[in-house]
Amino acid sequence: MLLRLWPEDTHLPFMSFRFIALSVSLAVLLGSVAMLGLRGLNLGIDFSGGSVIEIVQPDGKTADDVRGALAALDLGDVSINSARGTGVDAVDLTIIRFETQVPKEGEDAESAQQNANNRVRATLSEAFADVEFRSSAAVGPKVSGELLQSGVTALLVALLLMMGYISLRFQWQYAVGAVAALFHDVLITMGVFALTGFEFNLATIAALLTIVGYSMNDTVIVFDRVREETRKYKKMDLAKVVDLAINATMSRTLLTSSTTLLALVSIFLFGGAVLRGMSFALIFGVVIGTYSSIFIASAVLLLLGIDRGDKPKREVEGFQGVG
Amino acid sequence: MLNFPNWKVILISVILFCGALLALPNLFSDGFLGLEPRDTGATDPVAIADFQAQKAAADASWWPGLLPSNKLSLGLDLQGGVYLLMEIDPDEVAANRLQTMLRDIQTALNRAPLIVREGVPDVIDGRINIRLSDPADMGEAMRRLRRINPTIGQTQINLMTLDEGANGVIRISVSSAARVGLAADAQGKMMEIIRRRIDPDGVSEIAITPQGDTRIILEAPGEANPKRIKDILSQAGRLTFNMADISESAISVAQQTGRPRAGWELVETAEGGLILIRKIPELTGTDIASANRGFDEANRPAVNFRLNGAAATKFYNLTARNRGDFFAIVLDGVSMSAPRINEPIPGGNVQITGQFTIEEADDLAAIIEAGELPARLNFLEERTVGPGLGQESIEAGSRASIIGLILVGIFMIAAYGVIGCFAVGSLISNIILIIGALSGLSATLTLPGIAGIILTIGMAVDANVIVFERIREEQRAGRSPATSIQAGYERALSAILDANITTFIAASILYLVGSGPVKGFAVTLAIGIVTSVFTAFVVTRWFTVIYLRSVRPKRLAI
Numbered sequence: 001m002l003l004r005l006w007p008e009d010t011h012l013p014f015m016s017f018r019f020i021a022l023s024v025s026l027a028v029l030l031g032s033v034a035m036l037g038l039r040g041l042n043l044g045i046d047f048s049g050g051s052v053i054e055i056v057q058p059d060g061k062t063a064d065d066v067r068g069a070l071a072a073l074d075l076g077d078v079s080i081n082s083a084r085g086t087g088v089d090a091v092d093l094t095i096i097r098f099e100t101q102v103p104k105e106g107e108d109a110e111s112a113q114q115n116a117n118n119r120v121r122a123t124l125s126e127a128f129a130d131v132e133f134r135s136s137a138a139v140g141p142k143v144s145g146e147l148l149q150s151g152v153t154a155l156l157v158a159l160l161l162m163m164g165y166i167s168l169r170f171q172w173q174y175a176v177g178a179v180a181a182l183f184h185d186v187l188i189t190m191g192v193f194a195l196t197g198f199e200f201n202l203a204t205i206a207a208l209l210t211i212v213g214y215s216m217n218d219t220v221i222v223f224d225r226v227r228e229e230t231r232k233y234k235k236m237d238l239a240k241v242v243d244l245a246i247n248a249t250m251s252r253t254l255l256t257s258s259t260t261l262l263a264l265v266s267i268f269l270f271g272g273a274v275l276r277g278m279s280f281a282l283i284f285g286v287v288i289g290t291y292s293s294i295f296i297a298s299a300v301l302l303l304l305g306i307d308r309g310d311k312p313k314r315e316v317e318g319f320q321g322v323g
Numbered sequence: 324m325l326n327f328p329n330w331k332v333i334l335i336s337v338i339l340f341c342g343a344l345l346a347l348p349n350l351f352s353d354g355f356l357g358l359e360p361r362d363t364g365a366t367d368p369v370a371i372a373d374f375q376a377q378k379a380a381a382d383a384s385w386w387p388g389l390l391p392s393n394k395l396s397l398g399l400d401l402q403g404g405v406y407l408l409m410e411i412d413p414d415e416v417a418a419n420r421l422q423t424m425l426r427d428i429q430t431a432l433n434r435a436p437l438i439v440r441e442g443v444p445d446v447i448d449g450r451i452n453i454r455l456s457d458p459a460d461m462g463e464a465m466r467r468l469r470r471i472n473p474t475i476g477q478t479q480i481n482l483m484t485l486d487e488g489a490n491g492v493i494r495i496s497v498s499s500a501a502r503v504g505l506a507a508d509a510q511g512k513m514m515e516i517i518r519r520r521i522d523p524d525g526v527s528e529i530a531i532t533p534q535g536d537t538r539i540i541l542e543a544p545g546e547a548n549p550k551r552i553k554d555i556l557s558q559a560g561r562l563t564f565n566m567a568d569i570s571e572s573a574i575s576v577a578q579q580t581g582r583p584r585a586g587w588e589l590v591e592t593a594e595g596g597l598i599l600i601r602k603i604p605e606l607t608g609t610d611i612a613s614a615n616r617g618f619d620e621a622n623r624p625a626v627n628f629r630l631n632g633a634a635a636t637k638f639y640n641l642t643a644r645n646r647g648d649f650f651a652i653v654l655d656g657v658s659m660s661a662p663r664i665n666e667p668i669p670g671g672n673v674q675i676t677g678q679f680t681i682e683e684a685d686d687l688a689a690i691i692e693a694g695e696l697p698a699r700l701n702f703l704e705e706r707t708v709g710p711g712l713g714q715e716s717i718e719a720g721s722r723a724s725i726i727g728l729i730l731v732g733i734f735m736i737a738a739y740g741v742i743g744c745f746a747v748g749s750l751i752s753n754i755i756l757i758i759g760a761l762s763g764l765s766a767t768l769t770l771p772g773i774a775g776i777i778l779t780i781g782m783a784v785d786a787n788v789i790v791f792e793r794i795r796e797e798q799r800a801g802r803s804p805a806t807s808i809q810a811g812y813e814r815a816l817s818a819i820l821d822a823n824i825t826t827f828i829a830a831s832i833l834y835l836v837g838s839g840p841v842k843g844f845a846v847t848l849a850i851g852i853v854t855s856v857f858t859a860f861v862v863t864r865w866f867t868v869i870y871l872r873s874v875r876p877k878r879l880a881i
Binding site for chain 2: 002003004005008009054056091108110111114117118121122132133134135136137138139140142143147150151153154157158161162165166169202203205206209210212213214216217218220221224225228248249251252255256258259260261262263264266267269270271272274275278279282
């Protein structure tokens with residue numbers, strides 16, 4: 001017996017719930033915006049500037065010892081955390097973060113950050129023999145501003161281009177529906193980042209763009225079916241047609257989401273700390289993207305209505321074309 | 324449906340075979356593939372033994388040279404290394420270039436008949452002001468300056484803009500057109516100098532790439548200490564020969580009054596003392612033909628360098644003229660040594676001695692030979708990954724990929740039975756194609772890139788799923804297996820193309836605006852989209868046709 005995630009030949013009236021779904025989504029969206037406004041994103045150094053230095057915890061020392069060693073350096077706000085690496089022979093790690101440095105005399109804003117990193121490295125090497133640096137990064141204020149800007153630009157440009165493509169292949173109403181769903185997904189995912197305080201960095205932007213791609217993918221599959229069914233049933237109520245399309249694609253939607261989630265969960269669990277934030281965003285995004293392509297994209301499409309070519313003249317033309 | 328043309332079979336086989344061939348080298352060591360190891364010049368015995376073992380393996384290799392031997396190149400986040408983003412300030416480039424004109428300006432105005440002026444010309448706020456004692460000399464001074472005004476690079480643009488002011492003042496500045504030319508020139512020059520300084524023997528795999536008009540990215544794999552690189556690149560490397568005055572009385576007078584006599588300045592010596600030097604140098608770094616590490620009489624590390632032909636003659640004349648005086652070799656405002664001229668020095672060979680370690684002497688020779696930086700480098704961004712973390716990331720990435728692949732495979736077979744097996748087969752060929760394409764394109768695999776591959780594993784089955792669902796529907800409508808499959812593929816095509824093209828748009832944007840690891844993610848995602856459409860639409864279908872032909876099932880278990 002083969003696995004079935006969805007029974008065959010269903011006729012669930014998804015679109016009857018569209019106002020409930022839209023209201024729930026609207027509420028969650030408002031919540032996300034409020035979260036973003038109130039708590040804000042926990043911006044990583046990619047976007048906020050600053051430094052992160054990760055060392056293997058020196059033998060028999062604690063984070064406090066490291067803090068003590070760095071106390072004389074006058075780095076401003078320093079956060080020092082302990083963490084455990086991944087893998088079989090995982091080591092204990094100490095992660096040192098400090099914010100954008102105020103230039104000291106004779107320094108400009110950019111070199112201040114780099115110099116601070118050099119000082120920390122030198123100090124740690126002196127204080128703890130054979131200290132092992134796992135990674136270090138220093139992002140100056142100039143670059144961090146640009147990275148944020150280019151990340152946001154990337155998101156917007158991608159949305160615009162995809163909207164253009166959908167308008168070309170379908171009709172503009174489809175494009176609006178799809179993009180509404182994408183905004184919904186991106187905003188809510190960002191809201192969750194604000195809520196959980198997960199670090200928001202360049203990899204997260206990459207994840208958001210992938211979510212956009214995935215959610216769009218899902219929406220296009222449903223829309224493609226809507227397009228097909230509207231050609232088949234020219235007189236049927238649009239809500240019914242959309243329900244038909246959603247029911248027909250439901251099994252596929254669930255299967256693909258499941259395989260994608262399986263792959264993502266294995267990254268989240270086994271892919272190491274570096275990929276955790278990214279895979280978290282992706283897992284959340286796939287779930288919300290699946291929901292939005294059913295309820296948001298289709299509901300917006302239904303609100304806008306589509307040009308079904310059901311005016312008599314058009315139909316005659318079509319008839320002649322077939323003949 | 325059952326006739327699957329032979330040309331298609333051949334095409335699929337060729338593509339899969341090429342993909343496998345390109346992916347193959349990743350299974351073997353460099354030595355097995357006959358790739359000579361790089362001699363990094365490391366001196367510790369373990370590294371030398373390792374190098375020799377690899378070399379022996381490479382020499383013994385029977386891997387045919389015709390077969391591809393490109394492997395996936397690992398990003399810095401996977402193999403460890405230093406990433407530096409640097410920027411040049413165009414204003415500084417212009418000011419520094421102007422600085423080099425001081426000597427020529429001086430010489431031109433000093434020629435007989437001497438044009439008398441007040442003060443010694445210097446570059447202040449990016450311009451030189453010259454005040455003539457007698458405004459009547461203006462015409463002649465401008466004529467002489469115009470004659471020495473050089474053009475920039477291959478252009479017809481003059482470096483200096485000469486403005487005649489009132490009361491015999493001449494203002495020399497760099498026009499904005501010249502600034503643009505200088506900046507473009509400086510970026511190229513800078514990259515060349517950086518390479519020669521960091522990697523004088525050309526043995527390491529350092530990548531130096533331009534970004535925009537004023538930025539340079541340096542990526543040094545394997546290197547774990549950004550500080551040494553930054554130190555080497557922080558030095559301007561401005562080397563000059565200046566006439567010097569070491570008399571204590573003159574130095575202490577200058578120190579006390581804070582004002583040395585006109586045209587002279589106080590600089591520190593390498594030992595921490597002070598020395599007076601003439602501001603305008605006799606020779607500069609551009610006069611040096613080569614530099615390398617040597618040893619002085621006491622067998623301590625030193626730096627030897629050789630002047631080029633014209634400069635050697637100049638140096639001979641200089642030493643002949645100033646016998647008994649001192650001259651200083653000044654590097655970035657510090658006098659490295661100030662020997663007395665006992666006799667004229669022919670041949671143009673000069674040595675700097677000092678308290679150097681061997682490594683310092685090597686670095687200094689590389690800095691001197693590479694030449695002066697056209698401007699200071701500002702470091703904007705630094706990222707370092709240690710080799711331990713890189714290795715851990717590779718292991719975590721491979722583990723996640725294999726687990727993901729197995730889970731997705733089990734799921735597909737559970738959902739679609741026999742046809743699910745075909746999808747798994749095409750999924751595996753998909754991964755081989757992705758790895759083959761990445762190796763063939765010499766694209767860089769980063770950790771997010773591995774995530775991209777795993778994500779593709781999950782999403783690649785989508786095209787298969789869409790087709791299979793259609794086949795189910797068709798079969799439910801009472802069609803035979805062959806017709807159902809035919810119709811399934813036909814009807815799924817538009818959905819699959821539209822869906823993947825939109826995702827491809829997102830991946831392209833990521834590639835265009837992303838940097839480093841994110842770019843790596845975009846590349847694998849984009850390649851994955853192309854290969855997964857190919858494998859789902861062509862490879863799975865081929866498997867299915869073979870199955871239908873050989874088994875001829877009455878009904879597809881799907």
